[in-house]
Amino acid sequence: EDQVTQSPEALRLQEGESSSLNCSYTVSGLRGLFWYRQDPGKGPEFLFTLYSAGEEKEKERLKATLTKKESFLHITAPKPEDSATYLCAVGNNDMRFGAGTRLTVKP
Amino acid sequence: KAGVTQTPRYLIKTRGQQVTLSCSPISGHRSVSWYQQTPGQGLQFLFEYFSETQRNKGNFPGRFSGRQFSNSRSEMNVSTLELGDSALYLCASSLAQNYNSPLHFGNGTRLTVT
Numbered sequence: 001e002d003q004v005t006q007s008p009e010a011l012r013l014q015e016g017e018s019s020s021l022n023c024s025y026t027v028s029g030l031r032g033l034f035w036y037r038q039d040p041g042k043g044p045e046f047l048f049t050l051y052s053a054g055e056e057k058e059k060e061r062l063k064a065t066l067t068k069k070e071s072f073l074h075i076t077a078p079k080p081e082d083s084a085t086y087l088c089a090v091g092n093n094d095m096r097f098g099a100g101t102r103l104t105v106k107p
Numbered sequence: 108k109a110g111v112t113q114t115p116r117y118l119i120k121t122r123g124q125q126v127t128l129s130c131s132p133i134s135g136h137r138s139v140s141w142y143q144q145t146p147g148q149g150l151q152f153l154f155e156y157f158s159e160t161q162r163n164k165g166n167f168p169g170r171f172s173g174r175q176f177s178n179s180r181s182e183m184n185v186s187t188l189e190l191g192d193s194a195l196y197l198c199a200s201s202l203a204q205n206y207n208s209p210l211h212f213g214n215g216t217r218l219t220v221t
Contacts, residue, residue: 029204031205034210036212041217042214043214044150046210046211092206093206094206097150099149
């Protein structure tokens, strides 16, 4: 069965302290790996799509990378406004979501 | 371009009642999916519709049903509500139907069952 596991569950950073979030997956045939950001009381907001191992995407302080077994979301010099829950999802025979990483960035 | 619109934003219902939630997808998107989100279970897939046909269904009881109209708008219905149905219900639309395109979510309907 397809599985998506995100770690850590929660992460607290000081402003400017860079870190990475992990999304490991087991699927029979990856059609796409997706990263989302979700703020409290809102729906997930699409960030990136990755299709093949070695691919990278960047947007402001965020950079997503993909290997055959996992994806990382690197956050460089985060700011308090980056605080949110970050979700990853894999597309195969359906769209399967991980439980998310709750990121808090303190000023 | 307007995003995914869900109505209503909040609902309070009593156990045993039924409820209908509505979703208008992004213009041009023909795939609509529904998810239930709770703190303990995360995002759980309910069902997906494409061109008025249910294409995929998650592991939820038959009390949960949905449909899609010819203009791609979708509704989901929950009958005989239980306390455990309290959750954020999210609708998402997508351009393609092969799970290789991102989902675009609405802000959800917060359902509280008392």
